Amino acid sequence: MNPDKIDTSREAAGAEAPQGGTAPATAGSPGGEQPASPPAPAKRQVELRGLSAYYGDHQAVKHVGLYFAATDVTAIIGPSGCGKSTMVRCVNRMHEEIPGARAEGEVLLDGGDLYGPDVDVVAVRRAVGMVFQKPNPFPTMSIFDNVASGLRFTGTARGEVDDRVRKALSEAGLWEEVKDRLGKPGLGLSGGQQQRLCIARALAVDPEVLLMDEPCSALDPVATLRIEELIGELKQRVTIVIVTHNMQQAARVADTTAFMLGGELVEVAPTDKVFTNPDDERTEQYVTGKFG
Amino acid sequence: METRVQYQEELEQLEASALGGLDLVSAALSRTLEAIEHQDVELAQIVVADDDRIDGRYLEVHQALITLLATQSPVATDLRLISALLHVLKNVERMGDQCVNICKLIPLSGNEPPSDEEMVKLILAMGAQTKTLISQAKRAFADRDVELARDLVRQDDVVDDLNRDCFRLALEIGDDADRREWAMTMLLAARAIERIGDNSVDIGEQVSFVVTGLFQEFEDASHPSA
Numbered sequence: 001m002n003p004d005k006i007d008t009s010r011e012a013a014g015a016e017a018p019q020g021g022t023a024p025a026t027a028g029s030p031g032g033e034q035p036a037s038p039p040a041p042a043k044r045q046v047e048l049r050g051l052s053a054y055y056g057d058h059q060a061v062k063h064v065g066l067y068f069a070a071t072d073v074t075a076i077i078g079p080s081g082c083g084k085s086t087m088v089r090c091v092n093r094m095h096e097e098i099p100g101a102r103a104e105g106e107v108l109l110d111g112g113d114l115y116g117p118d119v120d121v122v123a124v125r126r127a128v129g130m131v132f133q134k135p136n137p138f139p140t141m142s143i144f145d146n147v148a149s150g151l152r153f154t155g156t157a158r159g160e161v162d163d164r165v166r167k168a169l170s171e172a173g174l175w176e177e178v179k180d181r182l183g184k185p186g187l188g189l190s191g192g193q194q195q196r197l198c199i200a201r202a203l204a205v206d207p208e209v210l211l212m213d214e215p216c217s218a219l220d221p222v223a224t225l226r227i228e229e230l231i232g233e234l235k236q237r238v239t240i241v242i243v244t245h246n247m248q249q250a251a252r253v254a255d256t257t258a259f260m261l262g263g264e265l266v267e268v269a270p271t272d273k274v275f276t277n278p279d280d281e282r283t284e285q286y287v288t289g290k291f292g
Numbered sequence: 293m294e295t296r297v298q299y300q301e302e303l304e305q306l307e308a309s310a311l312g313g314l315d316l317v318s319a320a321l322s323r324t325l326e327a328i329e330h331q332d333v334e335l336a337q338i339v340v341a342d343d344d345r346i347d348g349r350y351l352e353v354h355q356a357l358i359t360l361l362a363t364q365s366p367v368a369t370d371l372r373l374i375s376a377l378l379h380v381l382k383n384v385e386r387m388g389d390q391c392v393n394i395c396k397l398i399p400l401s402g403n404e405p406p407s408d409e410e411m412v413k414l415i416l417a418m419g420a421q422t423k424t425l426i427s428q429a430k431r432a433f434a435d436r437d438v439e440l441a442r443d444l445v446r447q448d449d450v451v452d453d454l455n456r457d458c459f460r461l462a463l464e465i466g467d468d469a470d471r472r473e474w475a476m477t478m479l480l481a482a483r484a485i486e487r488i489g490d491n492s493v494d495i496g497e498q499v500s501f502v503v504t505g506l507f508q509e510f511e512d513a514s515h516p517s518a
Contacts, residue, residue, distance in 0.1 A: 248365055275367040277505030287367045289296045 043110060044070040044208040044239045046091060051105035053086045053095055060086040062263040063105070068209070068256075073231055073240045075254030075271065077247060079286065083263040084243045088211045091241065092128035093121050109208065126154060129202030129238075133214040135194035137186030137201070143169075144182040146197055150205040164204055171237070172200035173230050192223025199230065203238070210234065212242040216249065228253050247287055251275050259283045299364045303373065306356050307434075310377045313349045313384035314430045314495075318423055320346065320391040321488065325419040327398050328481060329412060331405060336395035346388035350381050357381075372505060376498035380433065383491040387426070390484040390491075397477050406471040411461045411478055418454045418485045421447065425492035432499050441496035445510045451489040458482040 046068040053061035061083040068074045076084040089095040090103045093114060107114040114124050137146045147165045156164060165182075169175040174196045178189070186197050195215060202210060212231075216224040231240055231253050244250050250257050251271060258268040259280070267280040278284050285291050320339055327336040357374050360366060366374055401407075425447050432441035459482075462475040493510055501507045 247367070251367070276371060278368055284368045288370050289299075 045110065046209055046239060046241075047106075047108040048087075048091070049106040049108065051087065051090055051103065051107060053083070053090050053103045054101065055086075055098065056100040060263050061090065061103075064260075064265045066258060066265055066268060068239050068241055070239050071235060072255040073235050073242060073253050074256045074258060075250035076241065076243045076258050076260060077245075077250050077286070078260035078266075079291070080245075082260040084260045085213050087260065088130075088213060088241055088243055091209065091211055092130055093124050094130065122153070126150070126205045127207055128209040128211060129205070129207035130211045130213065131195070131198050131202055131215045134218050135191060135198050137189075137194050137197050139185075139187050141186055142183045143178050143186050143189070143197060146186040147200045147204050150201060154205055165200075168200040168204035169197075171203050171234065172196045173226065173233075174200055190223070192219050192226055195219060195223070195227060196230065199227075199234075203234075207238055209239045209241065212240065214243055214245060217245065224249070247275075259286060261286070299360065302356070303360065303366075303370060306353055306360070307373065307377060309349065309353045310380050310384070311430050311434055313346060313353070313381065314387075314426050316346050316349060317384055317387040317391070317488070318426045320388055321419060321423055321426070321485075324391045324394050325416055327395060328415060328419075328478075331398065331401070331403070331407070333399045333403075336398040339395040340392050343388050343392045347385060350385040354378065354381055369502070372502050376433075376502045379498045380495050383494050387488045387491045390488050394481045394484045397481055401474050401477050405474045406468065407474060408461065408465060408471070408478075411458060411465075411475065414454055414458050414461065415478060415482055415485065418451055418458070418482060418489075421451050421454065422485050422489045422492070425451070425489050429492040429495040432496055433502075436499060436503050438500050438503050441499035442510060444493045444496040448489045448493050451486055455482050455486045 048064055048066045051061060051064045051066075052059060064087060066087075076088065078084045086095055091107055091114070093103075095101050095103050103115065105115075109124075109127060113119070114128075138149060141149065144165055147168050148161050151161050151164055166175060169178060174193060177193060178197075181188075186194065189197060195218075199210075199215075216227050219227065228249065231242065234240060235255075242250070242253065254271045256268060257271040257274040259266045259274065259278075259282075261282055267274065267278060267283045269279065273279075274283060275287060278287060320342060323335055323339050323342075326332065327339065357377055361374060364370075425444055428440060428444055428447060431437070432444070458479060462479050465471050465475040497508065497510055500510075
């Protein structure tokens with residue numbers, strides 16, 4: 001992302017301390033106050049401060065403070081309607097696209113507030129990619145054009161597009177399967193391949209963060225495993241936040257797991273702790289299947 | 293949610309079955325002590341044969357717990373409970389084996405062994421104390437009572453002291469070869485009872501794990517504090 005587009009000048013006045021399993025920014029700063037002269041924020045790290053989201057009068061996300069570490073996969077779990085999807089949609093400012101919806105608080109990427117006054121929303125969405133529940137390749141486009149579509153908007157030189165498409169498809173683990181039919185429609189691929197095509201499309205514009213909202217819920221177990229392996233490979237390059245109903249999936253892929261309930265962040269901790277010895281009784285009840 | 297309710301009930305039943313294994317062990321130990329007291333070879337043979345029941349309990353509950361792991365993906369407290377129950381079962385099975393070990397020794401000393409009354413008394417006292425440990429371990433687990441579980445260490449010290457007394461008695465048993473042989477056999481029995489006490493303390497450590505999520509050895513045999 002172009003740093004000029006991100007306003008880094010805003011103070012975190014009154015913002016809630018973010019929670020996070022491995023957050024260097026919060027460690028040693030009791031009360032959640034920022035250190036007087038913060039070190040340069042690590043690349044690709046995301047911080048939510050006092051984030052609230054509304055649909056009209058209904059508050060779906062309530063003052064959430066959370067930290068997504070750069071090389072970690074963070075899973076967001078919680079029952080339907082707990083605000084987990086809404087919360088991640090605030091990270092790339094998609095939430096505000098819904099009529100009557102708005103968000104309050106701060107979402108910081110590399111220390112810059114994505115909700116700052118001069119921020120270009122298009123730049124935000126390029127820096128923060130998203131993959132949805134149902135694979136949604138552009139139906140009229142070929143495999144190649146699906147991946148290249150984002151590049152056209154970023155002014156990528158024509159000669160560079162081929163390389164970028166190939167790189168993105170390779171990163172998404174799809175290149176070998178599609179290299180001989182790049183001109184064929186994206187919809188001709190299997191469900192799992194379509195989802196990896198969508199991941200390639202998101203990766204092509206070189207995002208810093210990848211949000212995945214139930215990326216495997218429409219896939220069979222083999223395609224699911226393929227995506228989960230891919231997540232493990234991609235986390236070296238992009239910060240990954242995955243919303244999932246499947247707790248076993250969270251346990252398999254995530255380094256950190258956050259549990260939400262009724263719009264509030266209940267607990268965030270290293271994944272093994274959440275699934276062996278959670279601190280909060282509500283987390284315990286949810287992960288053991290006693291409600292939700 | 294119906295299947296989840298069923299799963300919870302099943303887990304509760306399996307806990308009851310695993311802990312019920314301790315009652316089987318306690319009964320086996322009672323008979324073992326009686327066999328020692330009266331040099332009852334037949335009763336000893338019954339204990340050996342009856343160990344199949346303890347092994348059967350082990351296999352049955354162990355398999356059911358593995359099935360729950362495979363089908364219900366338990367996490368958090370449920371996962372810790374299942375892990376702890378697997379430990380409990382292993383200890384139950386070993387305690388049963390110790391009773392068998394003792395009972396296999398009894399015929400070796402013959403029909404009219406040159407026994408020493410004081411040593412038999414010590415071994416019976418060890419056995420009685422160990423039975424207290426077994427029932428206390430069971431209660432601590434069922435009630436998730438960490439304090440009661442920790443108290444097992446103190447109770448076990450009594451068994452250890454009696455075991456040392458046995459050893460001293462054996463040293464002073466005299467020059468008669470038959471008597472010395474009998475005393476050696478009884479020392480092996482005392483040692484087996486002492487191990488049953490240790491198994492009870494191990495079960496107590498699992499109580500602490502279920503409750504706190506952290507495994508703590510109540511006593512570290514390889515790094516004793518004193």
